Amino acid sequence: MSKINQHILTCGGTGCRASESKELAQNLRDEIASNPAIEGSVKVVECGCFGFCEKGPIVKMLPDNTFYTQVKPTNAKEIIEEHIVKGRKIENLLYTDPVTKEVIDESKNMGFYKKQHRIALRNCGFVDPENIGEYIAREGYEALGRAIFEQEPQVIIDTIKASGLRGRGGGGFPTGLKWEFTKNAKGDQKYVVCNADEGDPGAFMDRSILEGDPHSIIEAMAICAYAIGANEGLVYIRAEYPLAIDRLKIAIKQAEETGLLGDNILGSDFSFKITIKYGAGAFVCGEETALIQSMEGLRGEPNLKPPFPAESGYFQKPTNVNNVETLANIPVILNKGADWYASMGTEKSKGTKVFALAGKINNVGLIEVPMGTTLREVIFDIGGGIKDGKKFKAVQTGGPSGGCLTEEHLDTPIDFDNLLAIGSMMGSGGMVVLDEDDCMVSMAQFYLEFTVEESCGKCAPCRIGNKRLHETLEKITQGKGVMEDLHQLRNMSEVIKETSLCGLGQTSPNPVLSTLDNFWDEYVEHVEDKKCVAGQCKSMLRYVITEEDCVGCTACVRVCPTNAITGTKKKPHIINQDLCIKCGACMDKCSFDSILLIA
Amino acid sequence: MAIVCEKDQLQEQHLLKIKEICNTFNKDHSELINILHGCQGYFGYLPAEVQEAIALEIDMPVSKVFGVVTFYSFFTMKPKGEFPISVCTGTACYVRGADKLVDEFQRELGIDVGQTTEDGKFSISTLRCVGACGLAPVVMVGDKTYGHVSPKMVKKILKEYKTK
The missing domain is CATH 3.40.50.11540 (NADH-ubiquinone oxidoreductase 51kDa subunit)
Structure with missing residues (x-):
């Protein structure tokens, strides 16, 4: 029997499995089995999560550490024939840095991994969890x-x-x-x-x-x-x-x-x-x-x-x-x-912390950094910045119990106490990045909807208070808010925080309070100008057809569920705003980009 | 696939199955959640009749069983479709447009979240984070996960199952 001298590690986590990493691993095994020259000397190992979910499924070759990204089951043949047999790296499966356009072949040279220090995740992506x-x-x-x-x-x-x-x-x-x-x-x-x-x-x-x-x-x-x-x-x-x-x-x-x-x-x-x-x-x-x-x-x-x-x-x-x-x-x-x-971290928060980076960020994934790393390093150096070149707006840490932090907080070293001091919390380490297209009032409403659903109902402040908070936020996003509502939101939030029985209620108003603190102007715009600059609050937006671009194909007329669109064939159409329910079906259907959503 | 109880009566074989599941856990009250998982796995849902049978079997007031069933979102008292559609509405999926997917599925199938189509084929539900945030927004149909789903893909996904 020959000795195993090469390993192919594939990601077997839930995320990559959803992108057919299991089929990929099987294909690799089949390819190896059908090649007598290498059979027995190459082993495929399905590991846990490598963390770089954005570019999954991930494949890592050992001993040379080549790191392949977005590998499909159909790439198995190429990996075996080119990399294993001929010893050539497969250029188009390597990672390209989105900023420098440099092709990088090892994970340790990638921005995503450079600043990480993996302790809790030490074995994820290294060992076969079933062995x-x-x-x-x-x-x-x-x-x-x-x-x-x-x-x-x-x-x-x-x-x-x-x-x-x-x-x-x-x-x-x-x-x-x-x-x-x-x-x-x-x-x-x-x-x-x-x-x-x-x-x-x-x-x-x-x-x-x-x-x-x-x-x-x-x-x-x-x-x-x-x-x-x-x-x-x-x-x-x-x-x-x-x-x-x-x-x-x-x-x-x-x-x-x-x-x-x-x-x-x-x-x-x-x-x-x-x-x-x-x-x-x-x-x-x-x-x-x-x-x-x-x-x-x-x-x-x-x-x-x-x-x-x-x-x-x-x-x-x-x-x-x-x-x-x-x-x-x-x-x-x-x-x-x-x-x-204890040599790692800040004065009162030692060691490292794992964060799940998600949202409008280039490198979605799981990362582990020493406590005290700044939000900027996490979002821009490791996370690779904001998707599609958009502008950073906020980062939500700590899940539904946490708060939304802004540009001015980016240089705060992350630890338990610092995050609390700026109105958020560590929570379990979720970090959702938001860009200019996200409406902060809608975000607060989204979190409160979650809390209302998940409140167990045992104590009144959480059961009733959060429901009232949610209703008030809904009123504002529907364009029916008044200034008094904003003060009510703050008052109720403070009472719920102080009087709830458990951690859920004591933290559930955080998304409201932090957005009120950091995005007050956006709330006022919703209330006084009935305007949502991010373009998320449907009630404050209108779908319109631009005359110049509309060719009168009638595709939108056919798809509109309320017959709000009228016009004759080959002539520009019009949307009746009173009938429009703002479902957006016409916009999805239009092949000429003639339908716009305006504030 | 959900087992339909005729005329609110459980058939003998179904009662036997409930007994068997309860016995696996020694009719232990602290194992109620595991018993419910077992029964939902078998019946597809937990209608009132099943809850009554469990209560009787483990000697617990049916109100308590009902209290637990309705507390946890994993348990359902309505049968799901043959191809249950779950749209992830966790934060990561939400900011990448999961709400538009929910709208689109509802419009395509003519049912609301929590309902099942008349032919019993599809049901829509939302779930909180499957943890595949790198693929956001995510939709699951049965055990199959679809990533980076756009409203335009909804029709295509449904088509896969309509002919099955």
Whole structure:
């Protein structure tokens, strides 16, 4: 048997799979199998997410590190024949820098990767997530072994405390302290819970870690269990993440078979098992007390804290709840030491943070940077700037609980406290970039629509207050707002923030408050001038036909659902504004670009 | 494909299936969500009759079962279409025009979000972030994901399934 000397890594994450990366991997395998000269010496590995989703599916060739982008299943033959057999790089699959037009063949030279430092994502795009051997080969389960045989639980907790790691799910609570509380809580039975109920729209780091490196979570949960004195763990995961669930199940099974999970781990007297609990689509279940309710089979309604889950959680037992990304950092911190981790980041936020870049940005994807990196570096250096050469308008961080930040905030170093100080929050790390075509009032309305849908209804400020906020925003975007509404928005927002029961309600007015603060003029324009400069608020826009361009083909007449368009054949047509419902069907249909949308 | 319950009565085989699913989870009340996942996986939806049968089987007030079913957006009391269409309306898809896709599907099929066409072929729903933000806006039909969808592609996508 020949020795494997070349690897082809393909992205097997959800995003790239949607672009047929699975078929691509199969085609590559088939091509290899049909070529006796290379069969047995080249291996195709389906990895987790490489992060560069914009240019997916990604293929990375080892050992020469060639990085191919937007590879289709039909490219398989070429990759094998040209790259593998003849050793020639395939020019048209390489990445071209959108600014310098330079063709780049290795990821380390790409703007997207240059400033990144991948710790939580260390194995995503490197290992086969369905093979425990590959995880072990990259120092996997070393920290667990050392913990069980060489370290007292308190030593582990002290290391995590010294590292300065804070919860990556949004709250930013010091992880080591949380562990210590649970360790010191009285109880015959304790639980470790991994919160994988990633509900922030636009954030997908937890899913990517579970898909790309599930063993890091299993190892971290086992270490946590050893440190706090638990022997049962639960992963609460969204049912909408089928691939992550599959990979996690495979990983748990392999860990059990290898003796790294189950009774008497590695022959010690420490036992730990993990079971999976499924969510069913409720954003509020990301809040730890609601999550625990849901794990008990109930409606996921939050409870008042205290008591904190560390004292009374799952079935009233002391429970430590950590988010996926937080856990992914644990094994590395224990392997490399607290000082190493604490050397990165800002004074109060240590280490790195994963962000999901999305929206009107050139390089959509998953990135990891040291805390303290500025928004400008993230959006322009890594993210490659705004799509289609448009102008940057705002960046929304922290999902529905966060705020919209503007140009003037771009040089703020990102960390938990800085983002809070400028009216937003870290949240789970979603970053949605908006350009000049986005209307900030509509954005606020979009987020409130989300909150209203997701509010569990237990406390009145959140249930009723957010509904009122949404109605008021709707009134403004429909051109019926008055100045008094703007003051009402602020008043209501402040009351909801102060009086809501859980984190959802306490942060839900943030998108409203931050847009009021940063885009006041835009609100006033909507109210006083009935104008939406971004061209998003339909009620303030009109579809018109330009006489010069209209050839009178009647295509628009036929497609108009309300018969609002009239005119004779081969003569310019007219839209009756009273009948027009502004659906835009005519504009889509027109082949002569003669229909315009004007403010 | 949804199993239709005739005259509000569940057939014997369906009751047996519900019993079987409840037994897999030892009729444990804390496993209610998993039981519901199992039943929805089998029936395609969770009509009142199914909820009543579950309640009876695990000895829990049906109001509690109903409370959980209606709390979580993943559970539905109406059958979905043979080809359920889900338009992602997460933030990334929204800013890249997901709302226009919802409008277009509604117009093409003549139904609203949450409804199913008369022939039972299509239903439209919106979902919050499938996490494929690089492909925004994203539409899923069954298990198949379509990325970078524009309103003009809607007709083409539907055509793929209309002949099936």
